[in-house]
Amino acid sequence: MAIQTVGRVLGTDDSTPLEFWVAVANGQHLQLDDIIALDRILPTGDKVAIYGIVGQVRARHEGARFDSDVFLIADGVLPADVSEAAQIQVTRVVPETFVPPLPGAEVRKAVDEERDEALDMTDVEHRLPAGLTRDGQPVVLDLEFIDGTKGAHVNISGISGVATKTSYATFLLYSLFNSGVLGAAATNTKGLIFNVKGEDLLFLDHRNTRLDEDERARYALLGLEAGPFRSMRVLAPPRKGDPNATPATGARTRGVRPLYWTVAQFCEQGLLPFLFADAEDERQQYTIVVQSVTAQLQRCARQSHTSDGAVRIDGRTARTFSQLVTIICDKLLPEDPDEDADPQWTGRSIYTGTINAFVRRLSSAERHVAHLIRADIDDAETHAIDLDSQQVTVVDLHMLHDRAKRFVVGVVLRQAFEAKEAAGTAEPLQFVVLDELNKYAPRDSSSPIKEILLDVAERGRSLGMILIGAQQTASEVERRVVSNSAVRVVGRLDAAEAGREQYGFLPAVQRQRATILKPGSMFVSQPRLPVPVLLEFPFPAWATRVAEADLGGERSDQPADPFDGLT
Amino acid sequence: MEFSVESWAPEYGSSLNVSSSEDAEDLADATVERELDNWAPIDPGPATRPDEIAFIDGIQRIDARIWIHENGISTPAVCVSMAAGATVCAPGTAITTGIRVARSLVAPAASTAGPIGTRHATYEFVPAQDETPEATYLAIHGRRTELEVGVARSVSCGLIVFDGPLRGYRDPQGVGYIKTHHKVYLPQAVRAVLGDLADGQRTPLFFLSGGQARGRWSWYLRLPGPRVHPMSGIVRLELPGTGTAAEAVQRAEYVSACLPQFASEPHKESRAPQNLYPISGIERELRRRLGDAHLLERALRIAAGHGT
Secondary structure, eight states, X not given: OOOXXXXXXXXXXXXXXXXXXXXXXXXXXXXXXXXXXXXXXXXXXXXXXXXXXXXXXXEXXXXXXXXXXXXXHHTTSSOOEEEEEEEEEEEEEESSOOOOOOTTOEEEEOOHHHHHHHTTOTTOSSEEEEEEOXXXXXXXXEGGGTBSSSOEEEEEEOOTTSXXXXXXXHHHHHHHHHSSTTGGGGGTOEEEEEEOSTTTTTTTTSBBTTOOHHHHHHHHHTTOOOOOXXXXXXXXXXXXXXXXXXXXXXXXXXXEEEOOBOHHHHHHTTOGGGGOOSTTGGGSTTHHHHHHHHHHHHHHHHHXXXXXXXXXXXXXXXXXXXXXXXXXXXXXXXXXXXXXXXXXXXXXXXXXXXXXHHHHHHHHHHHHHGXXXXXXXXXXXXXXXXXXXXXXXXXXXXXXXXXHHHHHHHHHHHHHHHHHHHHOOOOSOEEEEESOHHXXXXXXXXXXXXXXXXXXXXXXXXXXXXXXXXXXXXXXXOHHHHHTEEEEEXXXXXXXXXXXXXXXXXXXXXXXXXXXXXXXXXXXXXXXXXSOEEEEOXXXXXXXXXXXXXXXXXXXXXXXXXXXXXX | OEEEEOSOOTTTTXXXXXXXXXXXXXXXXXXXXXXXXXXXXXXXXXXXXXXXEEEEEEEEEEEEXXXXXXXXXXXXXXXXXXXXXXXXXXXTEEEEEEEEEEEEEEEETTSOOOOEEOSSOEEEEEXXXXXXXHHHHHHHHHHHHHHHHHHHHHOOOSOEEXXXXXXXXXXXXXXXXXXXXXXXXXXXXXXXXXXXXXXXXXXXXXXXXXXXXXXXXXXXXXXXXOOSSTTTTEEEEEEESOSOHHHHHHHHHHHHHXXXXXXXXXXXXXXXXXXXXXXXXXXXXXXXXXXXXXXXXHHHHHHHTSOO
């Protein structure tokens, strides 16, 4: 194929090894995100290939001095030429001799192999399909920057409602499991997804009925077969007030397991601090009380030897969370005002006011988490949360109150993390998809959950626990969580947010464009390239809501209209 | 050829205005359209826009003054860059075209001057009659006129407006457009008509003959614009002196109706309104095409062997 020259490096703006301008030739055009290549022959005779992406394009009248000259020019009175130029952000220089391209050098569009060179994809051994450029060409990420070999974690920012964050997180997961990039390990690799909003992620294992042939073809371009996740389990909290602990999931009924902990697990595993994970809690005195009570509960749980998940505390049995709260309150605030509280439970030198603060918060949590901590179900112990039985485990949080959400996320994450620690090997990998990171790892405070997330972010790489985190605003998330992510993805941003330092990896033009990105497209910044690349990913091949789900023979237990048939 | 570049040159980089060749010996016959008693401003016809109209202009710039050394004698000479081009205006487009650039070494014909080759350009030898400034200017002027006529021949347009007198160009499409008035050709009796011209109005035709140039039809026209003094916005136009007076009047009507829409405004053009937009556009482009004066001067110094 003949190489097509689209223009020449211009000499009226500085040309640098990182950025330069190209004057577009007559009859040619360059648009944003086009990929270009050019060569420079050094005085030594060596050839340096320079590759780049079009970051900005401009057109102007040459020969006009006043804005209003445009009318004269359009009327054919004043002569002027239209000049078009494109700013190039250099992606690669091969070999790494950082010389500027010379003015006048011919610039060509990079296609086929040269395009792969430009995006540094030619010598990627483990290729993870990550999306398509706007011209419909596949882009791969280097798995080694995700699986922990050279880097780990993915962080996604973007305002909600433009279908990018969780959709892309699930797309990446699908790509990881189905592209073959993980090889034989794919079967045992696990995904843990926290569903925070609506029922969006409860139908990942159903085909999406709205997927058309065009989108299917885009999957094919990426080397993927369009289809749902194959193996999935949903863990959902029980319905409130339901003595059988039936999971409350709404439309989804199959493959759902209830999500709760027995009182014994709660005490023995020391889960109490996860109830006090609000941002302001850390600054309060009563954390000392939390620690003392947690220690006492652990002690009691070890001594009680009940088999039904209940805990005996000094002769009283706690079978429900309410009972447990009552017992704890009695320990801390004896009925007889003259009697001192047990210092083993309160901690030493604690004022009554502090104890009251603890009790107040514990009581207020009771209403939100009572259905999650219980020993009133038969075989309660067998309902231990199992993250390994299926490839993908979706933990449904969307019905829970914020305090309960934090509790569940913290506890499940800790369980998964401790399991990885105990396993001692990074493989098979455990991927965790968590949206609303700003809630769980806020920038300005600390909490038990944030500690876990920091652990994952900093040690997960070597332990094989990979976080695919998302948030609307990276500026509100703990810096270390974001900065440990090798791959950063930015969907549409609020204009004020786009200006913050957390997006320093986006050049100015990309920041501006981030405010107008359309759904399904985003900038992906990865360690191999100095310039973020605009990617699109295909429409999900799995249902993202019940209306899209191909339920096949599966029938819901409930009629679509619960009042159907009533007169 | 041995030469050196004068380090101090007052005209350095200047555009060097060559005085127009309006000939003092020209005689005007102001009765070809109307009797002198009937002279009065003539209203323009309805504004017309030709399908295509070309404007031709040229500029020059002294790049360096040099001394040519031979046998111990030094002769002054100048290195000049010149350019000419056309703007062809059609409804909706104005295109600069046919640009020609020439670089000349203007030196007395009697000297041993030859072309000077530099890194960026070659200055062709253009002989002048002697070493006086007038002769040098005439030589430059002659070369520039050659360029302009060459440009004019390269465009095919029904109406070709020269910035300046016709200078011997005889093709019927040509119109001379003179902005500066070294002399008023009208007889005293009708000169007051010039001051009475309103925007767009013209004087009756007169015929110029008797000088070195051949006969031309001519008239004055006032372009629209602010009137600072009675001659503000007044230009003189020339047609080749062929055909009958009636034909010339018809042509003059047409040209007078065409030109005012190209008149410039003071905030955009210091020589408004006479310096028409297409002409100011082409001048700007030509200046660009002359190249960087410092660069050329350096190239000349290097060629002379005493520069880096």
